[in-house]
Amino acid sequence: MKNIEHDSGFHHIGHKLLDWYGKNARNLPFRNTKDPYKIWICEIVFQQTRITQGLNHYNNFIKRFPDVQTLATAEEDEVLLYWKGLGYYSRAINIHKAAQQIINEYHGVFPSEYEEILQLKGVGKYTAAAISSICFGAKLPAVDGNFYRVLSRIFADDFDVSTSQAFTYFSQLAHLILPENAGDFNQAMMDLGSEICKPKNPLCPECPLREDCLAFSLDRVSEFPVKKKKVKTVDLALKYYFVHRDGRFLIQQRKDDFIWKKLFEFPSEIPEELIPFIKSVKMISHKLTHKNLSIEIFNVEVDSAEVWEDFIGKNEYVITDFEGSHEKSFPKPLENYIQNYHTAYRFL
DNA sequence: AAGCCGGGGCA
DNA sequence: TGCCCAGGCTT
Secondary structure (H helix, E strand, O other), X not given: OOOOOOOOOOHHHHHHHHHHHHHHOOOOOOOOOOOHHHHHHHXXXXXXXXXXXXXXXXXXXXXXXXXXXXXXXXXXXXXXXXXXXXXXXXXXXHHHHHHHHHHHHHOOOOOOOHHHHHOOOOOOHHHHHHHHHHHHOOOOOOOOHHHHHHHHHHOOOOOOOOOOOHHHHHHHHHHHHOOOOHHHHHHHHHHHHHHOOOOOOOOHHHXXXXXXXXXXXXXXXXXXXXXXXOOOOOOEEEEEEEEEEOOEEEEEEOOOOOOOOOOEEOOOOOOHHHHHHEEEEEEEEEEEEEOOEEEEEEEEEEOOHHHHHHHHHOOOOXXXXXXXXXXXXXXXXXXXXXXXXHHHHHOO
């Protein structure tokens, strides 16, 4: 390992971090509990998601699904509904499957061994280490993006964190400073990485580890972590038809093989039987851009009440209204569109 | 080993 | 606009 002369002598760093955590831990709803169910949910919710962004989702989720049994017996669509707007929707699908795994394979009792936890759908090495250390006392580092950032700065280590070997490499570095209480240590690293050792503009003067930080002493903090791989963005253009009459409209469910897995959306074609009865086809949203994504939504009002009533009685589409749409999970741009349209519709 | 999956916040 | 975030799955 670069910059490491020997493999001992760094454990005081871990203890110093624990002392800081004892006085500066964030007050969060999943702190002060070792319930593996709650820790599991929180770890999944906050994968690639900031605390401020996912906190309401976490609280609502726990309120509706307070235990494994409740989650396992719920409908998948309702689990997705509680994930609405969070992104990475395979997390919701996997969390539901994993709950059923726990019921079927462990009689509803959350497994306590790292290797068992790792077998749960949607649980990888980070999450398994986090749950087993926080809830069951395993002495394992939960290596995530915070570990990459904090450790690369402490040791001024230029190992490329965007490679697939980064996890193994920084796990070894983590063991150099890992104290007995790995559960608190892992949560302390989260708080330090979030509050002090931030990606941009880190608060080094307030850092409890500044005397141990090689990058700080070299005034090279901004050089770490090293990430060579750039994020690739692709353009995606979508076209939807808002086919409606009398406050009801057509939706359908997406597949699970692409973006927005199993979420609901408007049809991308006008149903052939309705084409002769269209009053207006007007473009509503002028390229509602969302990142590299552009969406066009065409307003299609069906002219004949008779044909409409007949159509919604027998076809593959799901028919809903503005109230019913609250029961479905839509991609965020469409969610915003429905809300806005509803507001406008009420004043027509 | 590399690509892909959301959405929000920030400089 | 590009980067980042309590990562994991698929190919």
